[in-house]
Amino acid sequence: MMKTKENNFGIKKDEDKNYRTINKFKLKKAENNDYGIIANMINQGAKAGEFNDNRDTNAEKLKDYIETNEYPNYEIFVFEKGNEIGGYLDISHSKGVGEILGIYVSENYRKQNLGTEMLNEIIKKFKKYGCYEIKADVYDSNNKSKAFFTKNGFEIVGSEIEEDTNRKLLFFSLDLSKFIRS
Numbered sequence: 001m002m003k004t005k006e007n008n009f010g011i012k013k014d015e016d017k018n019y020r021t022i023n024k025f026k027l028k029k030a031e032n033n034d035y036g037i038i039a040n041m042i043n044q045g046a047k048a049g050e051f052n053d054n055r056d057t058n059a060e061k062l063k064d065y066i067e068t069n070e071y072p073n074y075e076i077f078v079f080e081k082g083n084e085i086g087g088y089l090d091i092s093h094s095k096g097v098g099e100i101l102g103i104y105v106s107e108n109y110r111k112q113n114l115g116t117e118m119l120n121e122i123i124k125k126f127k128k129y130g131c132y133e134i135k136a137d138v139y140d141s142n143n144k145s146k147a148f149f150t151k152n153g154f155e156i157v158g159s160e161i162e163e164d165t166n167r168k169l170l171f172f173s174l175d176l177s178k179f180i181r182s
């Protein structure tokens with residue numbers, strides 16, 4: 001008989017095959033009381049070089065950004081169970097194209113398919129919004145994100161060197177008309 005363990009987040013790990021499934025997590029639109037946790041995740045990602053700069057943010061700065069950014073149909077979501085947040089993502093969409101502006105899974109919950117589960121939920125939202133394509137930009141040096149998007153069916157469709165950072169940025173795309181996932 002196979003042994004399984006469940007952590008506080010309801011993540012079950014099959015010890016024999018290292019197979020993990022997620023349950024009890026829900027994607028919800030971020031609220032003011034989530035902004036501090038999201039800001040901490042952004043700061044962690046920036047320090048690790050996963051985002052575009054070494055910015056330092058807080059709940060108030062994040063709230064200002066959410067209210068004033070220029071992205072069409074901008075939304076920010078958290079993936080939570082109870083009062084705990086395992087990750088966040090922010091998106092926009094316009095004219096049938098969705099864009100993942102940021103996705104981050106808390107260090108404690110990586111390698112447990114939480115990012116893929118978040119992506120699956122946001123794909124459902126993009127489909128409801130009438131999107132036929134999803135785009136994401138990733139720095140070439142961010143191997144974890146490159147592997148994540150590739151693993152989940154995205155393809156690299158272009159690249160450029162950013163003038164201000166001199167870093168190579170890869171453009172990923174997922175054609176939802178070819179993408180079948182419930």
